[in-house]
Amino acid sequence: MDPFKVLHLEAGADKQAVKRAYFRLIRQYRPEEEPEKFKEIREAYEYLQEDSNLVTAQKITQIPTEFRHPYNQVLEWIKKEEYDKAIALCERVLDIVEIMEFRILLGKAYILNDNSGKAVKLWEGLCQKDSENIEYMEQLGKAYWARGWNNKAFQIYCTLYEKGVKNLSFYDNFMDIAAFQESTELVCRISLDVFEYYRSLENHAREDAESMSSILWTISEYVQDRDYEWLLGHSDEIFDIMTETPLEFSIYEDTIMGMCTALSEILEVDEAAGPVFFKYGEYVVSNENNISERGELPLTIIKANMEKIKIEKDPLIHEIIKEASNLWYGLLTEKAAVRNTADPEISLIKELLGTGIGDGAVYDTLLYMVNDLKNILPGLQRVKKEYPVLRQAMGEFLEEMLNCSSQQYLFNKYEKKYKKLMGYPSGARLMLSSAGEDDYDAYENGTYRREEAKIGRNDPCPCGSGKKYKKCCGRNIV
Numbered sequence: 001m002d003p004f005k006v007l008h009l010e011a012g013a014d015k016q017a018v019k020r021a022y023f024r025l026i027r028q029y030r031p032e033e034e035p036e037k038f039k040e041i042r043e044a045y046e047y048l049q050e051d052s053n054l055v056t057a058q059k060i061t062q063i064p065t066e067f068r069h070p071y072n073q074v075l076e077w078i079k080k081e082e083y084d085k086a087i088a089l090c091e092r093v094l095d096i097v098e099i100m101e102f103r104i105l106l107g108k109a110y111i112l113n114d115n116s117g118k119a120v121k122l123w124e125g126l127c128q129k130d131s132e133n134i135e136y137m138e139q140l141g142k143a144y145w146a147r148g149w150n151n152k153a154f155q156i157y158c159t160l161y162e163k164g165v166k167n168l169s170f171y172d173n174f175m176d177i178a179a180f181q182e183s184t185e186l187v188c189r190i191s192l193d194v195f196e197y198y199r200s201l202e203n204h205a206r207e208d209a210e211s212m213s214s215i216l217w218t219i220s221e222y223v224q225d226r227d228y229e230w231l232l233g234h235s236d237e238i239f240d241i242m243t244e245t246p247l248e249f250s251i252y253e254d255t256i257m258g259m260c261t262a263l264s265e266i267l268e269v270d271e272a273a274g275p276v277f278f279k280y281g282e283y284v285v286s287n288e289n290n291i292s293e294r295g296e297l298p299l300t301i302i303k304a305n306m307e308k309i310k311i312e313k314d315p316l317i318h319e320i321i322k323e324a325s326n327l328w329y330g331l332l333t334e335k336a337a338v339r340n341t342a343d344p345e346i347s348l349i350k351e352l353l354g355t356g357i358g359d360g361a362v363y364d365t366l367l368y369m370v371n372d373l374k375n376i377l378p379g380l381q382r383v384k385k386e387y388p389v390l391r392q393a394m395g396e397f398l399e400e401m402l403n404c405s406s407q408q409y410l411f412n413k414y415e416k417k418y419k420k421l422m423g424y425p426s427g428a429r430l431m432l433s434s435a436g437e438d439d440y441d442a443y444e445n446g447t448y449r450r451e452e453a454k455i456g457r458n459d460p461c462p463c464g465s466g467k468k469y470k471k472c473c474g475r476n477i478v
Contacts, residue, residue: 083113087115119142191219195241213251216252216255308329314379327362
């Protein structure tokens with residue numbers, strides 16, 4: 001299909017002429033009267049509205065008629081990433097006749113196919129013939145970059161930037177080169193130009209959004225380690241760019257996850273990142289059903305971090321619950337990275353209570369919480385109601401705490417697990433019984449003595465239930 005012919009235009013018409021022709025024709029061919037003709041006109045108009053398509057269509061009109069089909073074939077192969085086929089056809093045509101459009105496509109295909117040596121030679125030759133041609137200079141910069149000649153690439157891109165070149169493909173490559181040169185000031189300056197340019201576009205094509213996503217990823221990855229205040233100051237603008245474009249969530253998925261990661265790291269040194277992080281996190285959670293498999297693990301961590309921030313600002317949650325939440329979230333994140341699973345919080349507490357854990361801090365935390373059960377009970381109830389990630393991480397232990405009929409029994413249960421794991425009494429037991437460090441040594445030497453009298457199986461249960469110990473708190477103790 002020749003879109004210019006469909007719109008009754010001369011070959012090579014500009015965008016304004018395309019728009020005028022479209023509105024003239026849709027008044028003549030109404031969708032309810034001639035739907036097929038209207039559809040054809042609409043498709044031609046939408047195709048030519050994208051700058052890259054318009055340029056391509058204009059170039060095709062300059063090619064001799066007999067070579068237009070091969071030219072379209074090369075374009076199709078490049079689109080499908082079948083670069084060897086595209087290169088072979090371009091070279092065959094150029095052996096017959098010199099057509100500049102084919103030479104340009106050949107140079108681009110060389111770069112895409114990692115034939116950087118041939119690409120450099122071709123584009124250097126074209127630049128010698130026309131040293132002011134912006135397209136040739138940009139492609140030569142790409143070829144130098146692909147070749148690993150980074151300084152040469154940087155010089156060319158700086159020259160083009162000073163000349164006022166503006167397209168997202170150019171900005172995308174320049175950002176990578178500037179980051180490689182560790183020019184933070186330049187990366188930030190380019191970023192502001194990118195924001196302004198992107199907002200000036202009337203239409204956001206998919207390839208534009210993909211380039212923009214790559215640019216924003218570079219910003220989040222590079223700038224946060226060198227100028228996190230700049231990134232934080234422009235996070236709202238980055239968020240607006242990603243969310244205002246009427247394109248699917250998947251285009252920006254990796255970038256927005258990366259921004260969440262960057263902001264969570266900034267949070268460790270600057271609490272001002274909290275509100276912005278929440279805005280990103282809520283947007284991610286609202287698109288939970290659209291998240292790919294690779295995004296499931298970051299989603300878990302984002303949810304955990306959001307809850308952790310909420311807990312830190314929750315006046316009802318006692319300090320000991322904060323301590324426990326920090327412990328669990330730390331283990332959650334660590335295990336998620338190791339296991340590379342999408343739902344590390346599921347049954348996590350069961351793993352922590354097994355004999356394979358070598359850190360008694362987990363049990364000490366549990367024991368201190370049991371001992372302070374009365375004071376922290378309102379906080380635990382809120383955890384169950386408002387903090388789903390922490391609730392899942394705490395698992396059975398949370399339910400046991402909330403449904404506890406015997407505080408002493410629960411304490412003894414986890415104390416016994418601690419002793420079995422560590423080989424000596426817990427820090428919680430010794431501190432709560434006013435024991436000192438000497439008791440650890442005594443226990444290890446086999447001379448440990450309990451301060452309280454041993455409870456017999458037939459003695460009254462110390463919990464005050466009126467039942468025998470073996471029928472109450474001691475029923476599961478061997």
